Amino acid sequence: MYGGFFQLLKKKKELIPLIGFVGFAAVGAATASIYFLLTKPDVILNKRGNPEPWETLDPSKPQKLMYINQQWKPVEELELVKKLTK
Numbered sequence: 001m002y003g004g005f006f007q008l009l010k011k012k013k014e015l016i017p018l019i020g021f022v023g024f025a026a027v028g029a030a031t032a033s034i035y036f037l038l039t040k041p042d043v044i045l046n047k048r049g050n051p052e053p054w055e056t057l058d059p060s061k062p063q064k065l066m067y068i069n070q071q072w073k074p075v076e077e078l079e080l081v082k083k084l085t086k
Contacts, residue, residue: 059072059074
Protein backbone atom coordinates (compact mmCIF):
# COMPACT_ATOMS: atom_id res chain seq x y z
CA MET A 1 0.00 0.00 0.00
CA TYR A 2 2.69 2.49 0.98
CA GLY A 3 4.77 1.66 -2.10
CA GLY A 4 1.90 2.72 -4.33
CA PHE A 5 1.44 5.92 -2.34
CA PHE A 6 5.08 6.94 -2.71
CA GLN A 7 5.05 6.01 -6.40
CA LEU A 8 2.04 8.24 -6.84
CA LEU A 9 3.90 11.09 -5.14
CA LYS A 10 6.89 10.55 -7.43
CA LYS A 11 4.62 10.78 -10.48
CA LYS A 12 2.52 13.69 -9.23
CA LYS A 13 4.84 15.97 -7.29
CA GLU A 14 2.19 18.69 -7.07
CA LEU A 15 0.39 16.62 -4.40
CA ILE A 16 3.28 16.95 -1.92
CA PRO A 17 2.35 20.47 -0.68
CA LEU A 18 -1.32 19.48 -0.43
CA ILE A 19 -0.47 16.45 1.69
CA GLY A 20 1.83 18.61 3.79
CA PHE A 21 -0.87 21.23 4.49
CA VAL A 22 -3.52 18.62 5.26
CA GLY A 23 -1.12 16.80 7.58
CA PHE A 24 -0.19 20.05 9.33
CA ALA A 25 -3.89 20.90 9.82
CA ALA A 26 -4.61 17.43 11.22
CA VAL A 27 -1.72 17.64 13.68
CA GLY A 28 -2.83 21.15 14.72
CA ALA A 29 -6.42 20.04 15.29
CA ALA A 30 -5.31 17.06 17.34
CA THR A 31 -2.94 19.21 19.40
CA ALA A 32 -5.63 21.83 20.08
CA SER A 33 -8.12 19.14 21.07
CA ILE A 34 -5.71 17.59 23.54
CA TYR A 35 -4.78 21.02 24.93
CA PHE A 36 -8.41 21.99 25.52
CA LEU A 37 -9.22 18.57 26.93
CA LEU A 38 -6.47 18.82 29.54
CA THR A 39 -6.53 22.52 30.46
CA LYS A 40 -10.03 23.96 30.04
CA PRO A 41 -12.49 23.58 32.92
CA ASP A 42 -15.60 23.37 30.75
CA VAL A 43 -14.45 20.06 29.24
CA ILE A 44 -15.43 17.28 31.66
CA LEU A 45 -13.62 13.95 31.63
CA ASN A 46 -14.71 12.61 35.00
CA LYS A 47 -18.40 13.26 35.63
CA ARG A 48 -18.43 11.36 38.92
CA GLY A 49 -15.54 13.20 40.56
CA ASN A 50 -16.88 16.73 40.06
CA PRO A 51 -20.02 16.98 37.90
CA GLU A 52 -20.06 20.79 38.07
CA PRO A 53 -16.43 22.01 37.74
CA TRP A 54 -17.54 25.52 36.77
CA GLU A 55 -18.61 26.10 40.38
CA THR A 56 -14.97 26.05 41.53
CA LEU A 57 -13.65 28.59 38.99
CA ASP A 58 -12.07 31.85 40.01
CA PRO A 59 -14.37 34.53 38.51
CA SER A 60 -11.59 37.10 38.34
CA LYS A 61 -9.52 34.87 36.03
CA PRO A 62 -10.56 35.08 32.36
CA GLN A 63 -11.54 31.74 30.82
CA LYS A 64 -11.68 32.71 27.15
CA LEU A 65 -8.91 32.63 24.56
CA MET A 66 -9.48 36.31 23.82
CA TYR A 67 -11.44 38.88 25.74
CA ILE A 68 -11.84 42.63 25.30
CA ASN A 69 -12.61 44.83 28.30
CA GLN A 70 -14.07 41.98 30.31
CA GLN A 71 -15.23 42.93 33.77
CA TRP A 72 -16.82 40.44 36.10
CA LYS A 73 -19.63 41.48 38.41
CA PRO A 74 -21.70 39.05 40.45
CA VAL A 75 -25.35 38.73 39.46
CA GLU A 76 -27.49 39.47 42.51
CA GLU A 77 -30.17 36.93 41.67
CA LEU A 78 -27.64 34.14 41.25
CA GLU A 79 -25.91 35.01 44.51
CA LEU A 80 -29.29 34.90 46.28
CA VAL A 81 -30.09 31.50 44.77
CA LYS A 82 -26.66 30.19 45.83
CA LYS A 83 -27.25 31.35 49.41
CA LEU A 84 -30.69 29.77 49.50
CA THR A 85 -29.57 26.42 48.09
CA LYS A 86 -26.60 25.97 50.42
